[in-house]
Amino acid sequence: MNRLKLRRTIATVRINYMNAPITEYVHLASNPKSAYKQLFVKGTRMRARVLYGWYACEEPMSPEEIAREFALPVQAVLEAIAYCESNPPELLEDYDREEALTEAAGMNEPDYMFHPTPRLLEPEEIARINRS
Secondary structure (H helix, E strand, O other): OOHHHHHHHHEEEEEOOOOOEEEEEOOEEOOOOOOOOOOEEOOOOOEHHHHHHHHHOOOOOOHHHHHHHHOOOHHHHHHHHHHHHOOOHHHHHHHHHHHHHHHHOOOOOHHHHOOOOOOOOOHHHHHHHHHO
8 A cells, every 4th residue: 555545544634624635544543641642542541643653663574463463453654654654743842751761860971771771851951851
């Protein structure tokens, strides 16, 4: 199945009054309780990017294998793949925020591998990084 056909089968595109495309997902939605801005599989705490990681890694799994592994509908996995391949800006924002938290906690320092004890961050610093 080619990518265009795949995307058509898993998401519907509507045109709003300003003619900007809006993709509506059946199985994906944001999670207002999470610091992550990317989409999650509805009714779970599973981020779309996690599923995509299993699909796009060095030893990739098929969408059917991923669905079986995580007890999800295949259509949910296909939506997650299409969503991540569309390069939504919130994925990069989440990645940048994680990198900033990792850096602030000292987890990127060379000695961290030998002494894996992250610096404890003040709630204010975590909030500042999450806002940026």
